[in-house]
Amino acid sequence: MASDTLASTARTDAQISGLDALEIAGREKELSRASRLWAATWPKLAALGIAVGIWQVVVWTGWKDPWALPGPGPVFADLADYALSSALWDGLATTARRAVLGFAAAVTVGLLLGLAVARSKILRAALGSMITALQTMPSIAWFPLAILLFQLSEQAIFFVVVLGAAPSIANGVLHGVDYVPPLLMRAGRNLGAQGLNLYRYVIAPAALPAIVAGLKQGWAFAWRSLMAGELLVVIAARTSIGAQLTYARDFSDAERLMAIMIVILVVGLAVDAAFGAADKAIRRRWGVLDQAGQ
Amino acid sequence: MASDTLASTARTDAQISGLDALEIAGREKELSRASRLWAATWPKLAALGIAVGIWQVVVWTGWKDPWALPGPGPVFADLADYALSSALWDGLATTARRAVLGFAAAVTVGLLLGLAVARSKILRAALGSMITALQTMPSIAWFPLAILLFQLSEQAIFFVVVLGAAPSIANGVLHGVDYVPPLLMRAGRNLGAQGLNLYRYVIAPAALPAIVAGLKQGWAFAWRSLMAGELLVVIAARTSIGAQLTYARDFSDAERLMAIMIVILVVGLAVDAAFGAADKAIRRRWGVLDQAGQ
Amino acid sequence: ACGDDSEGAGGSSGPVTLRLGYFPNITHAPAVVGVEKGIFAEKLGANVKLDPKTFNAGPAAIEAVFSGALDATYIGPNPTVNAFSKSKGEAVRVVSGAASGGVALVVKPGINGPQDLRGKKIATPQLGNTQDVAVRYWLKQQGLTTTKEGGGDVKIVPQENAQTVETFTSGAIDGAWVPEPFVSRLVNSGGKVLVDERDLWPDRKFVITNLLVSTKFLKAHPDVVQKLVDGQVAANEFVNSKPDEAQQAISDAIGKISGKPLDLKLIKQAWTTLEFTNDPIATSLKAGLDHAVDVKLTDPVDLKGLYDLTYLNNALKAQGKPEVVQP
Amino acid sequence: MTSTTTTPDSATTAVALSGVTKVYGRGANAVLALDGVSLDVAPGEFVCLVGASGCGKSTLLNLVAGLDRPSGGQIDLAGDASPGLMFQEPALFPWLTVDGNVEVPLKLRGLPRAERRARVAELLRTVHLADFGRKRPHELSGGMRQRVALARTLALDTPVLLMDEPFGALDAMTRDILHDELERIWSERRLSVLFVTHNVREAARLADRIILLSSRPGRIIYSTTVDIPRPRRIDSPEVAAIAAEVTERLRTEVGRHGQ
Amino acid sequence: MTSTTTTPDSATTAVALSGVTKVYGRGANAVLALDGVSLDVAPGEFVCLVGASGCGKSTLLNLVAGLDRPSGGQIDLAGDASPGLMFQEPALFPWLTVDGNVEVPLKLRGLPRAERRARVAELLRTVHLADFGRKRPHELSGGMRQRVALARTLALDTPVLLMDEPFGALDAMTRDILHDELERIWSERRLSVLFVTHNVREAARLADRIILLSSRPGRIIYSTTVDIPRPRRIDSPEVAAIAAEVTERLRTEVGRHGQ
Numbered sequence A, B: 001m002a003s004d005t006l007a008s009t010a011r012t013d014a015q016i017s018g019l020d021a022l023e024i025a026g027r028e029k030e031l032s033r034a035s036r037l038w039a040a041t042w043p044k045l046a047a048l049g050i051a052v053g054i055w056q057v058v059v060w061t062g063w064k065d066p067w068a069l070p071g072p073g074p075v076f077a078d079l080a081d082y083a084l085s086s087a088l089w090d091g092l093a094t095t096a097r098r099a100v101l102g103f104a105a106a107v108t109v110g111l112l113l114g115l116a117v118a119r120s121k122i123l124r125a126a127l128g129s130m131i132t133a134l135q136t137m138p139s140i141a142w143f144p145l146a147i148l149l150f151q152l153s154e155q156a157i158f159f160v161v162v163l164g165a166a167p168s169i170a171n172g173v174l175h176g177v178d179y180v181p182p183l184l185m186r187a188g189r190n191l192g193a194q195g196l197n198l199y200r201y202v203i204a205p206a207a208l209p210a211i212v213a214g215l216k217q218g219w220a221f222a223w224r225s226l227m228a229g230e231l232l233v234v235i236a237a238r239t240s241i242g243a244q245l246t247y248a249r250d251f252s253d254a255e256r257l258m259a260i261m262i263v264i265l266v267v268g269l270a271v272d273a274a275f276g277a278a279d280k281a282i283r284r285r286w287g288v289l290d291q292a293g294q
Numbered sequence C: 001a002c003g004d005d006s007e008g009a010g011g012s013s014g015p016v017t018l019r020l021g022y023f024p025n026i027t028h029a030p031a032v033v034g035v036e037k038g039i040f041a042e043k044l045g046a047n048v049k050l051d052p053k054t055f056n057a058g059p060a061a062i063e064a065v066f067s068g069a070l071d072a073t074y075i076g077p078n079p080t081v082n083a084f085s086k087s088k089g090e091a092v093r094v095v096s097g098a099a100s101g102g103v104a105l106v107v108k109p110g111i112n113g114p115q116d117l118r119g120k121k122i123a124t125p126q127l128g129n130t131q132d133v134a135v136r137y138w139l140k141q142q143g144l145t146t147t148k149e150g151g152g153d154v155k156i157v158p159q160e161n162a163q164t165v166e167t168f169t170s171g172a173i174d175g176a177w178v179p180e181p182f183v184s185r186l187v188n189s190g191g192k193v194l195v196d197e198r199d200l201w202p203d204r205k206f207v208i209t210n211l212l213v214s215t216k217f218l219k220a221h222p223d224v225v226q227k228l229v230d231g232q233v234a235a236n237e238f239v240n241s242k243p244d245e246a247q248q249a250i251s252d253a254i255g256k257i258s259g260k261p262l263d264l265k266l267i268k269q270a271w272t273t274l275e276f277t278n279d280p281i282a283t284s285l286k287a288g289l290d291h292a293v294d295v296k297l298t299d300p301v302d303l304k305g306l307y308d309l310t311y312l313n314n315a316l317k318a319q320g321k322p323e324v325v326q327p
Numbered sequence D, E: 001m002t003s004t005t006t007t008p009d010s011a012t013t014a015v016a017l018s019g020v021t022k023v024y025g026r027g028a029n030a031v032l033a034l035d036g037v038s039l040d041v042a043p044g045e046f047v048c049l050v051g052a053s054g055c056g057k058s059t060l061l062n063l064v065a066g067l068d069r070p071s072g073g074q075i076d077l078a079g080d081a082s083p084g085l086m087f088q089e090p091a092l093f094p095w096l097t098v099d100g101n102v103e104v105p106l107k108l109r110g111l112p113r114a115e116r117r118a119r120v121a122e123l124l125r126t127v128h129l130a131d132f133g134r135k136r137p138h139e140l141s142g143g144m145r146q147r148v149a150l151a152r153t154l155a156l157d158t159p160v161l162l163m164d165e166p167f168g169a170l171d172a173m174t175r176d177i178l179h180d181e182l183e184r185i186w187s188e189r190r191l192s193v194l195f196v197t198h199n200v201r202e203a204a205r206l207a208d209r210i211i212l213l214s215s216r217p218g219r220i221i222y223s224t225t226v227d228i229p230r231p232r233r234i235d236s237p238e239v240a241a242i243a244a245e246v247t248e249r250l251r252t253e254v255g256r257h258g259q
């Protein structure tokens, strides 16, 4: 046998015959579920631990006054207070509802706009670059128009959210459509897909990964626009995360500000998990899962 | 000959023999340059015309007072004033410099972060979802931290811009890396690319289209964060587009506000054109140009 | 030299940098004039370098003071109280007043008295700020109820001042209790003044801007603070004696940052509702807080130690002017 | 199964190319891929196209399928259905299962669900992949993918079939079986087939006529009718004889360009 | 040209597989692609692998190349260079020109620029694509892409070469020419080659040994040594005889599974 073995350790540790392997495959899966969960969780916990640790150390050094940079202790204490108060839950309920509705509207507008612009050369020439330009328009520039159009109503907030997120989503669609493999386009056309059917059977599914990426970016825009937009209308009996964030800053309440930032991060993590799951499902289907890591 | 011809009109109009076609190809190109420019321009002009037209009509209906919604006439007059004043050019110079520097820093951070997270499973588990979470954090939440870390300096503005744009860019990188075709990964590995070389020769170029898309989204984040960040502190009495935008609003100067919005749109269009050119170059190389339209 | 707080500690032997914050705004007229006309620079002398910073809103200025990026700032009563109470009375001291008045309730033409406000929407700059408290307290005295959430007889809608002008012109609100220059601007968009807040205070005086210094800086460089207060007194002198020049200076200063000089007419219009006084009118701040407690917008705050008016009185004494009462 | 027949007044030609030219690129980079190709395919005729690598065979099929426009000349088709094309690469949709891929043309024709199912199952049986309906393309071997693509093209039910090396990735035995299947379907449906192959024996086994294309520019340089009665066997001496003849011509042609 | 030789103490085997098993998927969906495959390739030996579509040939090459891990068994390689693999699909990088694609392995080995250029030009001449260096993959025909992939694999200069149907998309004449080229390179560099093909004649033309894999599970069911002296011709009767013998075994095997 050859003296120098390539990756032989990795290969020999699985010296089992084929059918054995088949049987073991099932068991391995059971065993590994817990360990996979652990593998996905410990780095997060470690990162969290390191971040909080550094924060605490910086606070201990007395670099800044506690009212300028409160330590983790007071912040988590305030977060606990906050979580026990109705303010967080009411605010979160309002904001989440607005975010979901606004994002849904933005998705509709963004997808339609993206598909329309991608589809027609004239629309693309006319509006294509306008999409990015609109995307760079800061939310506050839209406030006067929002008030003109919708007065002080929830719609004004939606308007700002949709204008913030829809261009981003449309850009995702455009990117996806632009990179549909030409061979698949030809295949689709030859199989009889034309016009809308070509979109339904070829372009949309082929562009799906890019569209999901665009939706993720769109969510970030929607959420940030919402945080700003929630100050537009402080509506009767309805508090919101965006308003609370600004109040915390207005009252120089560093602890509450950081507590709200933690809440925003947690919401972001949850949303990312949802997008991550969708993306993973697509990658599994397409057979491009878990190859980059190797 | 068959009675029913398929798309025969389209095909017969080019009844010329091969070598003629070869010769004509050159001439056609000359001829079509002007017409292609026209084809790219008229829809933009038309869109512009329609938009301004609707705006003018709305103003004529007297729906809102002229100080709430000024017509195109006064706005363009103010834009002309604005363009002749040093305010626009000074502000644009400051803002553009900040945008370019901030974006460059964000690109560096975003690319490195994205590649690092894409590459290491542990980093990915630890930070992957944090990226989207950070992306959703509104700029104002970072202001206190920016001031703490960088006092009242340009760096504080950069900090906000980088925190706004880098996650978006990193997400673009992650998306691109995730969808590198497995076959090309295998080919690269077999050709001897490992570690950094695999990134350099396979992953980065394969992910390039998605990275460019991420950069475009990142630019929008950077610009919007900058517009907010420029209010953080007005350094050395230096005017900037962000400050002008807010002051126009504070002064209820609807005309100037709209003039500044037009400036922002124009900057956005210019940047989009740059990204569009980059993207087109990639698509031409890859052979995926101009197939979606058909 | 915008470095550590420790820099130059131990007296003013070496050169000291004074980082001073203010808003390019009418209510900050003494600051604008003091910087633009070189009054501060003159009073501070060669040994102290003035590093002025302009802000657009209070929170950032307070953040800057907290983080040691600013040594002193002109600011309104609300952030003053917040900064004092959040730092448990440690971070800041008020060393002088700057301006009084300049706040009013502007309403739509049809509204002629408090009772006409029933069911109407009134805007304030921010939930729990001075004007928000003032309008709620005043309404309460008129027998009208309000709630924190915007319910009650009169609906209070806190929103940015810039937005207030937009919502007022578009008819979404019926009035607003705001400071200058928004009062004038609302009046120019067809509103009328229903209540001039000066009428509600003794001597028609209540604080709208005062001068805050960080306690650390005050401890390290009392002499510099003295010079700053001297400058403030001189600036007010200038503002009051040469209003035209002061108004022009404000217009120019705003123009430098916003790209468009502020309309002089508007400044003149707002000017009449303001009084530039060195007295921080501590009683009005205290009363305002009591009102806030009364309308259940805040818990009581102990303001003891907020004011340190020795420097102001030194300055006034030197000029032979009447001293103010240390609260 | 629906048997699509060509319309009566197109009784003589199913596909007619006259003077078809195709130039790729522009200026100095221009490649003359096809130069004045004229070719008629009769209804029900099986035409095989052979030629050296890069001589323009795929280009020709793409033009006939209407996926590209000729730079010159004319292409006419009988009937209103565009021809079904089996690409040189499998071109399967990665987001669909094998079943899903084969079902696409049936869905696009609006067939009811039950019928679609039955048809997909039948087609997968035809290509010997009955058990693989629920797999995804990336889980298949190269030859399996090619067979799925074949099934998908057959699902189109068009009167004209264009096939670009459909059996290139298959072992000899599987290919023999599929030759029989294809021949059966061709005669049942009276299809007109334009079939590209590198295997000259395969051409002789299947074709009514074999056409040889030259390289750069692609021109028809030879055409022969195969009169061997069907059923034929790929290892029969008659097939071998025709193959040898075509090979000889091909050798001259490639020899001219190969060096 | 650098001639890579195997180390002395690996004189007897270049590649050694013992009891290699590969299972794809899990649970009910598991596919046993390879089952206990043991195979030694001697240094300088040319081994051809034939088998029905989907029997596990590509899987085997991927395992030997180290791109996948076997579920069981052991794979040993002489020397420290991993084998070069020519994939069943061209797998060219779309962002590079033809030149650029062939240059990648040379760059990765750190060759100086001038040397790289010369080598690329030589390799493209070998595959008869000397004029196509500046084209991009999408501008090439199927067979041309395959030849670029061949050139890129040859640029690797590894002592062991794995080839997955490298000539499947080529016409007979071009293939014959490339057979000669490959044989020349093989003997010059003393390469060990594991070569997958569906063309049994091609196997008999090139191989020192032909190995037949069965389908699901993939097992070695037949192995024969080809003793015909080189140079051989693909249409020689000796080659035909060996091909017929292997075809017969293949037929039995596929017949067993095909229906």
Ligand SMILES: Nc1ncnc2c1ncn2[C@@H]1O[C@H](COP(=O)(O)OP(=O)(O)OP(=O)(O)O)[C@@H](O)[C@H]1O
Pocket: D024, D025, D031, D033, D051, D052, D053, D054, D055, D056, D057, D058, D059, D060, D088, E138, E139, E140, E141, E142, E143, E144, E169, E171
């Ligand atoms: N999109 C394209 N752009 C530029 N040139 C092209 C393009 N497609 C094909 N060609 C060129 O046209 C010629 C014919 O290509 P085609 O694919 O038709 O060959 P083919 O006969 O199918 O070859 P093969 O047997 O190798 O598949 C080749 O020289 C090729 O380089």
Ligand SMILES: Nc1ncnc2c1ncn2[C@@H]1O[C@H](COP(=O)(O)OP(=O)(O)OP(=O)(O)O)[C@@H](O)[C@H]1O
Pocket: D138, D139, D140, D141, D142, D143, D144, D169, E024, E025, E031, E033, E051, E052, E053, E054, E055, E056, E057, E058, E059, E060, E088
């Ligand atoms: N990634 C995968 N996931 C699941 N199954 C796979 C995968 N790759 C291959 N298979 C299965 O393994 C078996 C062998 O596949 P392989 O590609 O090795 O066949 P092959 O001998 O190369 O066939 P061909 O001649 O058609 O290329 C097939 O049944 C195939 O479906």
Ligand SMILES: [Mg+2]
Pocket: D057, D058, D059, D088, D164, E141, E142, E143
């Ligand atoms: Mg071809």
Ligand SMILES: [Mg+2]
Pocket: D141, D142, D143, E057, E058, E059, E088, E164
């Ligand atoms: Mg294979």
